[in-house]
Structures are given as C-alpha cells and as structure tokens.
Amino acid sequence: MIVVVDYNAGNLRSIVKAVEIYSGRENIKISKDPEEVLSGDKIVFPGVGNFKSAILNLSKKYGKMSLRDALLESIKNKVPFLGICLGMHLLMESSEEGGDSKGLGVVKGNVVKFRGVKKIPHMGWNSVELLKDTPLFEGIGNNQYLYFVHSYHVNPLDEDVVVGISEYGYKFPCVIQKENVYGTQFHPEKSGKIGLKIIENFIELI
Amino acid sequence: KILTKRIIPCLDIKEGRVVKGTKFVHLKDAGDPVELSKVYDEEGADELVFLDITASYEKRRILIDLVEKTAEQVFIPLTVGGGVRTVEDFRRLLRAGADKVSVNTAAVKTPELIKEASEIFGSQCVVVAIDAKRRYVEGEEVDAARERGRNVVKVDSRYCWFEVYIYGGRKGTGIDAIEWGRKVWELGAGEILLTSIDADGTKKGYDIQLTRLMSENVGIPVIASGGCGTLEHIYEVFEYGKADAALMASILHYREYSIREIKEYLLNRGIPVRL
Numbered sequence: 001m002i003v004v005v006d007y008n009a010g011n012l013r014s015i016v017k018a019v020e021i022y023s024g025r026e027n028i029k030i031s032k033d034p035e036e037v038l039s040g041d042k043i044v045f046p047g048v049g050n051f052k053s054a055i056l057n058l059s060k061k062y063g064k065m066s067l068r069d070a071l072l073e074s075i076k077n078k079v080p081f082l083g084i085c086l087g088m089h090l091l092m093e094s095s096e097e098g099g100d101s102k103g104l105g106v107v108k109g110n111v112v113k114f115r116g117v118k119k120i121p122h123m124g125w126n127s128v129e130l131l132k133d134t135p136l137f138e139g140i141g142n143n144q145y146l147y148f149v150h151s152y153h154v155n156p157l158d159e160d161v162v163v164g165i166s167e168y169g170y171k172f173p174c175v176i177q178k179e180n181v182y183g184t185q186f187h188p189e190k191s192g193k194i195g196l197k198i199i200e201n202f203i204e205l206i
Numbered sequence: 207k208i209l210t211k212r213i214i215p216c217l218d219i220k221e222g223r224v225v226k227g228t229k230f231v232h233l234k235d236a237g238d239p240v241e242l243s244k245v246y247d248e249e250g251a252d253e254l255v256f257l258d259i260t261a262s263y264e265k266r267r268i269l270i271d272l273v274e275k276t277a278e279q280v281f282i283p284l285t286v287g288g289g290v291r292t293v294e295d296f297r298r299l300l301r302a303g304a305d306k307v308s309v310n311t312a313a314v315k316t317p318e319l320i321k322e323a324s325e326i327f328g329s330q331c332v333v334v335a336i337d338a339k340r341r342y343v344e345g346e347e348v349d350a351a352r353e354r355g356r357n358v359v360k361v362d363s364r365y366c367w368f369e370v371y372i373y374g375g376r377k378g379t380g381i382d383a384i385e386w387g388r389k390v391w392e393l394g395a396g397e398i399l400l401t402s403i404d405a406d407g408t409k410k411g412y413d414i415q416l417t418r419l420m421s422e423n424v425g426i427p428v429i430a431s432g433g434c435g436t437l438e439h440i441y442e443v444f445e446y447g448k449a450d451a452a453l454m455a456s457i458l459h460y461r462e463y464s465i466r467e468i469k470e471y472l473l474n475r476g477i478p479v480r481l
Binding site for chain 2: 013014018049125148190
C-alpha cells in the first residue's frame with residue numbers, strides 16, 4: 001500500500017492521480033492517521049505551504065502517536081519515502097521559514113530562503129543536473145526540465161546526499177537521497193511526462 | 207541552464223465549454239477544455255489558464271467538475287480564474303485540482319483577500335490579474351500625474367500612465383497599475399497576470415512598456431497578456447518587456463502557430479524555453 005500523507009499542506013489531487021496511474025487505485029491510501037502511515041510500504045510526502053504550520057500539524061498527537069513519530073519510524077524501517085517540495089524541506093533539521101522552526105531532522109542541514117535573486121518564488125520550468133545516479137531518475141536523461149515553485153531551498157550539510165542541482169541565481173540542491181529517503185524540490189506531479197516517469201520510478205522501487 | 211520563459215495558453219470557459227472558436231480539426235470536440243488541454247500539454251505548454259466567464263453563480267459547479275477532470279489527466283500547472291470572490295472560492299478550486307487561483311475585481315475591492323488567501327494556501331497559488339489601460343497625459347498633466355504618485359512613462363512621443371480596470375475591463379478605478387502591482391506583491395500575491403486592455407484583441411503585440419514597468423517594479427513573476435499576434439511579439443515581450451511568461455489565445459486556438467513552433471523560434475533568438 002502506498003500512503004500519500006495528508007497533513008493539510010495544499011492540494012493532493014494531482015499527486016494522488018499521478019501515483020494512481022502506476023499503483024492502481026486500490027493500492028493507494030490518502031491518510032493522516034499515523035497507524036495507517038506506519039503500515040504503508042511506500043510513503044509519498046507532498047506539500048506546499050508553510051514549514052512552521054506543517055510541522056505543527058505533524059506533531060499533533062493522533063491517538064498514541066503523532067504523524068511525526070510515524071514518519072520517523074517508517075523511515076527507520078527503510079520504507080521508501082518521497083518528500084516533495086515542502087515535504088522535502090520537512091526532512092531537514094530546521095528552516096528559516098516561520099522563525100527557525102525545527103524539522104524532522106532526517107537529513108542534516110537547514111532550509112533557507114533564496115538570497116540575492118530578483119524574483120521570489122522561483123517559479124517555472126528549470127533543468128536538473130544530476131551529480132550521481134539515482135533510481136528516481138532511471139531512464140531519464142540529464143538536464144531535463146521540471147516544474148518548480150518555491151521560495152526556500154534545502155542546504156544539506158553532507159554533500160553526499162545531494163543527487164541533483166538546479167540554478168536560480170546560484171546553484172542549489174533540488175534532488176536529495178539518503179538511503180531509502182528521497183526528496184525533490186520540483187513537483188513531479190506537475191512536470192508532465194518526465195515528472196510522471198519519476199513517480200513511476202519511485203513506485204517501482206523494491 | 208536557467209529558469210525558462212513560460213508559454214501559457216489561455217482558454218476562455220463558459221459553462222464548462224471553451225468559447226471563442228478553435229481550429230483543432232483533429233479534435234473530436236473542439237469545445238472540450240480537457241481535450242484541448244491535453245493537446246497543448248502534448249505540444250509543450252508550460253502551464254494552462256482557464257478563465258471562467260460563466261455569468262450565473264448556480265452554474266459555477268460545472269467549473270469545479272471541469273477542473274477536477276482536467277487535473278486527473280493533465281500533469282502541468284493549472285491556473286483558474288474568473289468570478290473568484292472569497293477565500294472559500296479559492297479553497298473549492300484548489301481542492302478540485304487547480305494549482306493557482308487568479309483574482310481580479312475582488313482583489314481591488316477587498317485587498318485583504320490576497321493577504322488572507324496567501325496566508326492560508328501559500329503565495330504560490332495566489333495570482334492577481336491586473337487589467338490596465340493607458341491614460342495619456344500632456345503638458346502640465348504630466349507633472350500633475352507624477353505628483354499624484356502615478357508612474358508616467360514616455361511611449362513614442364507621448365506620455366502615459368496605466369490605470370487599473372475592473373469588471374472585465376468595463377470600469378476604471380483611478381488606481382495606478384504599477385502601484386497596485388507593488389501592493390499585491392506586498393500583500394502576498396505570488397504572481398501577476400497583467401493584461402493590456404489597449405492591446406487585447408488587436409494582435410498588434412503586447413504592451414511592452416506596461417509589461418516592463420511592472421516586471422521591474424515587483425519581486426514576483428509577471429505573465430504578459432493581450433495583443434499576441436506574431437512570433438516576433440512573443441520575442442519582444444520577453445526580451446524588452448522582461449516578462450516571465452506570455453499568455454496567448456487565438457494565435458494557438460486558430461493554429462497559426464503551434465507551441466512547438468513558437469518555442470523553436472524563441473530558442474533560435476536566444477530566449478530560454480523548455481523544448
């Protein structure tokens with residue numbers, strides 16, 4: 001069962017529809033219940049919106065557990081995990097957004113606002129340069145265009161986790177991977193055929 | 207390797223159907239927005255805009271169904287606008303699968319709507335549509351307009367400022383469009399959809415001065431709209447108008463050029479686009 005985590009961070013319809021194409025409708029569950037999230041074989045963690053309010057939502061107890069506990073437990077159990085945009089940001093230790101809020105701390109480093117650029121958000125199609133192989137980009141060439149919309153980006157401490165970069169004013173990490181945990185800054189569910197291929201690749205992960 | 211300029215087809219929708227003619231002979235039904243959206247996606251459209259011109263409020267449910275159907279089949283960003291008045295309107299459209307919602311008249315009448323919507327849903331999904339019209343001034347009027355805080359520019363040999371119009375371009379507000387652009391940026395808008403009323407429908411080119419002035423005065427992307435008739439016009443609005451994206455309708459609907467042709471042309475002239 002693939003679980004798409006619903007924590008009130010934006011519209012889930014596109015990501016759910018995109019996942020459904022590859023998983024089949026019967027194999028997908030949209031959930032905010034920590035128990036259900038824990039039972040997922042794969043977790044998709046989307047999100048647009050505000051870091052601080054998102055982390056507050058995740059930390060609320062729901063029965064015995066919070067979503068935060070369930071996500072951390074699943075990641076520890078090596079369940080494949082895909083964080084998209086804000087979902088990727090939340091993996092980090094902290095963010096400037098909303099006054100230095102604490103994140104899940106799965107990946108060391110923080111989230112910062114774009115500096116010295118004329119226009120924020122960074123909005124539109126930009127190319128992704130892959131620095132290393134990743135199953136997420138299997139069958140996808142280098143420097144493909146994907147759709148971005150964000151004002152903040154991740155800054156991992158450990159360069160090894162950075163799989164792909166993009167450039168807006170300067171180069172910034174836009175694909176990260178740490179073992180079973182993947183993060184993309186762009187929205188695969190909004191990036192046409194190539195975006196769908198990335199989702200397919202994630203669904204096909206063993 | 208930089209952020210590309212966006213080409214955005216605009217579909218006028220009335221009661222769930224594309225209005226204004228389209229010449230897509232290979233479509234089963236040229237009035238079906240979902241089918242047309244798929245074709246544009248296939249051709250390389252970077253986003254889609256649906257502008258709803260349904261008059262009656264009772265029939266708005268049709269729009270929601272349409273957005274749902276489109277979002278199931280087309281995986282590029284979709285902006286929906288027309289008649290959006292409240293935060294609840296935003297919520298309904300975003301839930302149905304719109305990525306951004308554009309607001310025009312209601313934003314002028316109640317600017318707090320911009321702030322509220324951006325705080326709840328995030329700036330990235332709040333597009334403020336600004337319809338602007340040239341107001342020519344001469345002689346002493348030039349300084350008088352400047353003293354009133356209006357952004358006066360020289361166009362050819364005349365001077366003008368740009369006035370915000372509402373109610374589908376029918377009513378002037380006396381508001382300077384550039385000042386209004388700065389204000390909506392401050393209030394949390396994520397993007398401006400800027401239409402020149404003078405240029406709209408003429409096919410004589412975008413209003414380059416208006417677009418450039420707006421783009422250089424706000425810290426959010428600007429989509430230029432109104433007047434597109436040739437490939438050169440699109441080049442000009444990016445190169446001289448400093449637009450981040452260009453909206454177009456008839457040039458695409460009447461098959462004068464395909465999106466691919468437009469993008470190949472732009473690429474040859476050094477404008478970064480996604481092909």
